[in-house]
Amino acid sequence: MKSISDTAILVITGPTASGKTERALSMARNDSTIEIVNADASLLYRGFDIGTAKPSKEVLAEVPHHLVDILDPNEQFSAGEYSLRARNTLREILARNKTPIVVGGTAFYIDALFRGIASITLTKEEMERSRRQAQEAIQQEGFDVMHERLKAIDPELYLQIQRERNPIRLERAWAHYYATGEPLGETRKQLPDSFEYQPDYRVLSVPRPELWKRIESRVDAMLASGWLKEARSLSQRGVTRKMPAMRAIGYSELFDVIEGKQSLDKARELITIRTRQYAKRQVTWMKRYGDGKA
RNA sequence: GGCGCCGUAGCCAAGUGGUAAGGCAGAAGUUUGCAAAACUUCCAUUCCCCGGUUCGAAUCCGGGCGGCGCCU
Numbered sequence: 106m107k108s109i110s111d112t113a114i115l116v117i118t119g120p121t122a123s124g125k126t127e128r129a130l131s132m133a134r135n136d137s138t139i140e141i142v143n144a145d146a147s148l149l150y151r152g153f154d155i156g157t158a159k160p161s162k163e164v165l166a167e168v169p170h171h172l173v174d175i176l177d178p179n180e181q182f183s184a185g186e187y188s189l190r191a192r193n194t195l196r197e198i199l200a201r202n203k204t205p206i207v208v209g210g211t212a213f214y215i216d217a218l219f220r221g222i223a224s225i226t227l228t229k230e231e232m233e234r235s236r237r238q239a240q241e242a243i244q245q246e247g248f249d250v251m252h253e254r255l256k257a258i259d260p261e262l263y264l265q266i267q268r269e270r271n272p273i274r275l276e277r278a279w280a281h282y283y284a285t286g287e288p289l290g291e292t293r294k295q296l297p298d299s300f301e302y303q304p305d306y307r308v309l310s311v312p313r314p315e316l317w318k319r320i321e322s323r324v325d326a327m328l329a330s331g332w333l334k335e336a337r338s339l340s341q342r343g344v345t346r347k348m349p350a351m352r353a354i355g356y357s358e359l360f361d362v363i364e365g366k367q368s369l370d371k372a373r374e375l376i377t378i379r380t381r382q383y384a385k386r387q388v389t390w391m392k393r394y395g396d397g398k399a
Numbered sequence: 400g401g402c403g404c405c406g407u408a409g410c411c412a413a414g415u416g417g418u419a420a421g422g423c424a425g426a427a428g429u430u431u432g433c434a435a436a437a438c439u440u441c442c443a444u445u446c447c448c449c450g451g452u453u454c455g456a457a458u459c460c461g462g463g464c465g466g467c468g469c470c471u
Contacts, residue, residue, distance in 0.1 A: 121435075147435055157435080183432035213434050222431055232432080269429065271438040281432085293431055354435045378424075383435050389428060 114195060114302045116207040116215060118144065118391060119309030120384035122319045126160055128309060129208040133168040140169040140198050142191060144209025144218070149176045150350035152339055155332040157353050158323070171198070171205075178339070178350035181229060184217035191218045192300055199302075207304070212390040219304045221297025227284055235284035239276045251275060258282065261290025306394040320380045324355075324373060337363050354379045 117125050133139040143149070147157040151174045165173065171194045176182055191207070191214070198205040207215065216222075227235075243251050252275055255263045262278040281289040311319065336359035344350070346357050355376040361367040 145435085146433095181433065184434075185432040188432085211434065213430070213432095213436095217431075220431080225432065227432090236433085265429095269438055271429085273433075273437045274430085277432080289431095297431075349433065349436095352433080352436055356435095379435080382424095385426090386428095386430095387435090390430075 112303060113305035114205060114207060115307065116144070116219075116304045117307045117309065118208075118210055118212065118215060118394065119307075120311070120316060120387040120391070121158075121210055121380060122316060122323050122384065123309040123311045125208050125210065125309055126158065128307075129206060130160075130164065130168060132206065136204065138202070138204040140171065140203050140205050142194055142198070142205050142207045143170060143172040144187075144191070144207050144211055144215050146182070146187075146211040146214060147350070147353040148173050148209070149182060150174070150178055150180075150353070151176065152178060152335075152342070152344070153350050153353050153356070155327050155330055155335045156355045156359075158327070169203075176350070178344045179348045181233070181349055184213050185222050185225060187211075187214045188217040188222050195302065210387055212387060212394075215304070219300055219302075221299055223292050223295055223297055225281075225285070225292065231284050232280070235280040236276065238283050239279035242279060243272070243276060248272060248275060251279065255279075259288035259290045261293070262288065308391050308394050310388075316384060317381055320384060321377050324377050324380060327355075328369070328373060333359055333362065333369065336360060354383060 117129050119125055129139075129141055133141065145157070147153060148159050149172065150157075153159070159173065160170065164170075172187075172190060175190075195205050195207075207218070209215070246254075248270075252263065252266055255266065255275070255278060259278055259282065262274070266275050266278065278289045281287070281292065285292065332355070336356055339356070340360060340363055346360060351357055355372075358367070358372040358375050358379075362369050362372045
């Protein structure tokens with residue numbers, strides 16, 4: 106009998122600290138054809154290991170992992186790029202008659218992978234240039250002026266931004282327009298490339314009070330296993346707060362400790378709070394995937 | 400025991416006679432190429448308690464309770 110597993114790809118997701126990695130590993134240990142495709146934005150970056158709860162070197166060697174440690178801390182990445190690379194990886198694994206499973210908590214990436222994302226053929230340089238251009242324009246003219254100016258050329262985004270007041274979105278709208286001459290609202294209407302495989306979501310859900318406890322003890326465990334040292338070595342190797350990888354929760358807080366601006370205890374508290382807030386956002390997003398049938 | 404200062408949401412805190420700023424935390428969300436990001440909305444009928452003055456009190460007065468500091 107052809108089960109759903111012949112046409113669908115298993116996606117193990119859920120909020121941070123809900124046990125995705127353990128779940129995936131225990132599956133892989135029972136099925137040697139399984140290969141893990143990472144869907145966690147922070148695991149992409151080399152050198153960011155402890156604070157991102159990246160599987161250990163041993164585990165990475167034991168079970169095939171894909172899309173882990175593929176970027177340097179200063180490299181920009183995107184959901185579009187993720188979609189492209191993940192799809193190719195998945196196809197490649199399937200072509201070898203292995204069983205890929207997608208594991209991670211970056212719902213935006215998972216959506217880009219399975220639902221697709223408007224294809225935009227721009228080089229990183231072009232993107233970077235137009236982004237800077239948009240940043241400058243917004244800085245000079247101000248949010249409201251640039252938002253108002255969008256009304257005539259990109260009514261879709263005008264409305265979205267009116268609702269959200271999100272400066273990042275405004276910047277994105279203008280950057281896209283500068284780079285392509287096409288309003289982002291129009292580009293988004295083009296049907297995204299569909300993917301030939303369906304996702305089979307397993308949303309791991311943990312009752313909130315328990316998840317909060319797990320987050321707290323995991324932060325402690327990370328600190329106990331040398332997270333601060335890892336942050337120090339990143340800092341010494343020239344990693345700065347401006348770099349994309351530094352969006353990972355905790356590293357900038359630990360940089361504050363290294364620079365003597367904050368006590369380790371305070372950093373620990375802030376990291377725990379930020380992680381909880383992140384987990385909450387993930388849960389909100391993942392409600393769309395169906396109620397956590399783990 | 401005396402004197403002084405203080406008591407505003409879970410926390411920090413503004414307001415010192417005209418009808419409770421702000422921040423943090425929390426909750427609910429948004430999310431289509433930076434997403435572990437960025438953003439939106441909600442969150443004190445009431446200011447430690449009791450009484451008084453006043454058209455009107457978190458704000459003034461008296462008493463009580465609690466905290467802090469100094470003195471003895």
